[in-house]
Each structure stands twice: as structure tokens, then as C-alpha cells.
Amino acid sequence: MKRIISTVIKEWQVTRRDWGGIALLFAMPVLLIIIMALVQDAPFRDYRNVVHHALLINQDKGKVASLLVDGLNKNKAFILHDSLQGKVIEVDNAKQLVKQGKYPFAILMPSGLSAEIVNSANAIANGMAKKIGMPSHLPERELRTGHNIQLIFDPTAKPTFKLAVQNALEKFLSRIQSDIILDRIARLNASNQDSSSFDFDKHLHAVTIEELSLQAQDSKLKEMNSVQHNVPAWAIFGIFFLTVIISESLIQERSTGSWTRIKLIPGSIRDILIGKMIFFIVLGVLQFLAMLLVGVFVMPLFGLPSLQLSDAPLQLLVVLVCIATSATCTGILIGFFFNTTKQALPFAALIIVILSAIGGIWVPLEVLPSLLKTVSVLSPMRWSLEGVNQVLLRQSGWIGIVKPCIILVFGSLVSLLIAQQLERRRVH
């Protein structure tokens, strides 16, 4: 025990004088967390929460077009501009501005749009009246083509963005169409007092879609956001930078002969490794907790939501210990595998980036190609993120963290066994 404690103290003494290493462990993840949360803030927010300035070319000027424009203006997602510097926007002008990337899209409402929609509504109302034996006297004519609402998108617009805009417009259009149809039906049946007081709109929207939250009722977290993803994800990334520090420390110990001296001293080398591991595991846990504090207190300073913490600190601590153990053992493996820091450090840095990319740190696992999703089971960062998400987001209790913790600990043991074999081969 004395040997273990002495090693922990020694590691602390060595580390506290290594300002570069401390900066790597603490400043780098803070910077990453803030930058990545800011960068990924927009993609994580729903498009409804993002304001898009768009151009409007209203050649219709009819009632339907006005309703559509009013509806879109009421929606916080769009700010429509039908004129620029006092000049009404023309189609060619709009195309040019959108092509230049100055506006993400433009809406073209062709002349005759309102008339065509009203005509369609009249036709539907007349058809329904005929079917139920009522008089059908609303004016109607043959349907005409060429009155579609047209959208002009920036060539760089993502398909998901285009789809979101189209869906939003279609939703408004359908609503207006159904309102007009209901109005026409009401007109046909104007003599009936009871029906005129009937609230069509209320009954039409009697059934809507709503999200059923899986969060506990008292949970503060209502939805996933960039802070909630990026803070734990990049804090995990930061913990794995321990591998750089540990591998460097082991190689330096070997190259200076300190490791040889330690091995010459009677007693198991296991004590020394345990002491080393304890120190770096504690350091990793403290580093993660510091990042969580950044998430809670620093993120709001950048206009981002505050990180919502777990109500299960003990579960979080267990997961963190497993993550830090995994990072420490990966560092030990790299330290025993390579002979020089010139070989080990770039490898350690690169492998962390690769493991983080396939482990869902950069982007959620769901958006990775199926091949990478399959390979991701090999990344300890995938299981680290899984464990943290189980505690912070899913609030799944002890059961939820068992699998990721077992996998992380198992991977750590495998790393240690390989490191032991490498050390044996190196000596003999």
C-alpha cells in the first residue's frame, strides 16, 4: 500500500510541474467544448427555432397569397422580404441573390394562385354538396396548371433544410386550403343556423401530434441540445488525452532508466502500475467534472443553454471511473508498445481522434454510415459516451450503465495484458 501511495504522490509531483500536460488536459477540452458546442448549436436546434431570412416574389396579390404570407410571417422561423431598398423583388433579382448565397431561399407565388385555390375549393364543395343531395351553386371552372408555388434554393442548401422549408410551406398551404373549403361548405349551407355556429376549425384539429417526454417529470432537461451532447462528448475526448500523458510518462521513465530502477527494487511492479493508474484515473475524473462545471456555468456566457446535470451523481462517478480507467490503460498500452515519444505521441493523438470519430464524439452515432457504426463497438469512446448518456439523458439507473462499464473495464484489462506481454518481450 505504501508503494502505491508513494507512486500516486510521485505522479502528482511530476504532473504538477508539467504545465504543457496540464494545459493539454484542462485548457484544451474547455476550448473544444466551447467551440464545438457553438459550432454544432444550429444543427442541434430544430429549424423552427432558427430564423431564416427569405425572399418573397408575390405575383399573385390575392387573398390566398396574403394569408400564406401572413402565416409565414407569424411563424418565427421565417422573415420574408418582398422588397429590398424600396424596390419590389423580381424573379431574376431573387435568383441572383439566392445564387450568391445572400438568402437561403426565395418563394415565388405565381399570378392566379389565389384564384386557382379558390376554384379548387369551390369544386370540392360543390362535389360534396352533390353527393349529399344539397344544391351546388358555387362558381367553378376547369383546373389550370402552372400555378404552383415555386421555391428557389441556395445551391449549397442541405436536403434536410430544403425538406424543412417545403414541409413548413405545405403545412400552411394545406391549412389555408382546408379553411377555404370549410368556408365554401359553410356558404352552401348558409340557411342552416346550427351549422353556421359549428366550429369547423376546432373539430378539424381535434387530433394533433405531440411529443411524449421520456424524461422524469421533474427532469429539467426537455430536449437534446448541442451543450448536452458536446460537453460530455468532448469531456470524454479530453479524458482520453490522458493516453498522451501516460504513454509519454512511461516512455520517459524507460528512457531515463527510472523504470529500470523501479524494477530493480524488490516488490511487484503491479504496485507501481496501480499507483500510476489511481493517479490518472482521479485526474481524469476531476478533469471531467471540471468540464461539467464549464457546461453549467460557462456555456450560458456564450448564449448557449446550461448543461443539465444528472440526479444520480454516484452512477455518473462509476461511469467516469470506468472511462478514466479505459483511457489510462490505453495510455499504458501505447507507452509499452512504442520505444520513443516521437513514435508514441503522434500515434496517441491520432488514435484518439480516430476513436472519437467512430465513437460518436464528433457527430452522434446515428448519422454514421453502417460500416462505421459496426466498427464503433471497438472504440472505448463509444461506450464512454453511451455510459454518460445513460446517466445524463436516459436516466436509466444502475442497469443502464452495467453494459458500457463492463465493456470499458474488459477493454482495459485486455490492454494491460497486452502491455504486460510487450514489456516481457522488450526485456528478453
Add this chain to the structure above:
Amino acid sequence: MLRVENLYKKFSGAETASINGLSFQFPNDKIIGLLGPNGAGKTTTLSIVSGLITEYRGDIFLMGENIREAKTGLVQQIGIVPQQIAMYATLSCEENLLYFGSLYNIPKEELRKRIETYLQEFGLFEHRKKQIRHFSGGMKRRANIIASLLHQPKLLILDEPTAGVDVQSRNMILEFLKKYHQLGNSIIYTSHILEEAETLCHEVLIIDAGKKIVQGEPSKLISEHEAQNLEHLFLKLTGIALRD
């Protein structure tokens, strides 16, 4: 004190054996010089004796006990001063000594006392709070020796303890070794400074290509081989061809 019988060691991937049937016996309470050109097998022999290398053929008996079956108590009797400055460069001299001393499970108070005594003796007490990286070559060598003495071993093995140090530090180290021997301890040391070995050692063993060449008192060996001094004898026995 130390008996080596038919020692053989070939590292994996190596073309030839580093130690090839080496046998010798070192008497108790002597200063022994283990000499040989580069690649002769000195460090490998010491690594095996100290338990650093555990896969080898042959037998090594330390104080009558085969070191393969040796218990911690026996290994505790050996102190090894490695060729490298085997200390943490960013730790102070005192922090290094406290750490290595604690690994021997020496009680804290006793350890502090020993550290202070040795620091005084090696002229490092005033510099105990300095980081090792700020030490001169000679100071590093002296600190390196102290770290191997803290458990007060009966057999002290030194691998080139005076390499690259100034005359004053070398003199101090050699005087200490004589004094340590007078306290009833045995010393094995390797060096390429044969003049130093000639004056310090009671007995020398010259090995080459992993085999024993000669063993005996320096003065006797010099006269037996009609050499002018130990260096002359060494060159006569091992040749003048350059070694890698």
C-alpha cells in the same frame, strides 16, 4: 558472495549470445571490477544478477542461494546503480530519494534520516530541493548512487558510476566506495577507466563476447601477463579492434 555457473543469455532476434557459458565466483567483502569492452556482456550479466532479466540459462547463487528461488529478503541485500541517471528529472533530489526509498518500504522517519546523512556525505544537502535536471553531471551521478544506497545493501553493484563526471566528483565517489567496503559490504563495479579499476579493485574479472577471459588480483594479473598496467593487460587480452 556471488557464484555464476555456466550462464547463457541470447536476446530474441539477436544473432549471437550476449553471455555464452560464463562462470565465475566473487569472494565476500571485496571490491570487484567487472571489465570488458563494449558489448562484452557486462550490463547483461549485471541485469541477470540483479533480477532484471529473468529468462536465462545457468545458475546464479547469491549468498549461497539460487536467485531464481530468492525471496525478497535476499534481493533487498543488493543495491544497483544503473549506468543511466535513473531519476525523475523534474523532481527534486529529495523527492526522488523519498520516492525510491519508500518503494523499499523503509519507515518514513528512518528514510528521512538516511537521506539526510547520504546527502551530507555526497555534498548534495544544500541542493536537495533542486530539480535533478538542474544538477551538473557529477551531482546527478552522486544522487544516482544515493538512490541505490537507501536500503543499505550488503552488495552494491555499480554500472560505470564515474562515467562523464569531473575529477572531484569521481574522487568523491571512489572514496565513498572504499569507505562503504570498509563497513563490511561487497562492491561490484564496471568501468572503462581501467586506471581507476586498478587502484580501487581487489580483484577484476575481464570478460569478452560473453565469456570469461581472466580473473584475479590486478597486480598479479599484470605481472603474470607481463603487462605494464591494467589497461595494457586489457588490450592484450581483448585486442585493439574497435567494438560497436
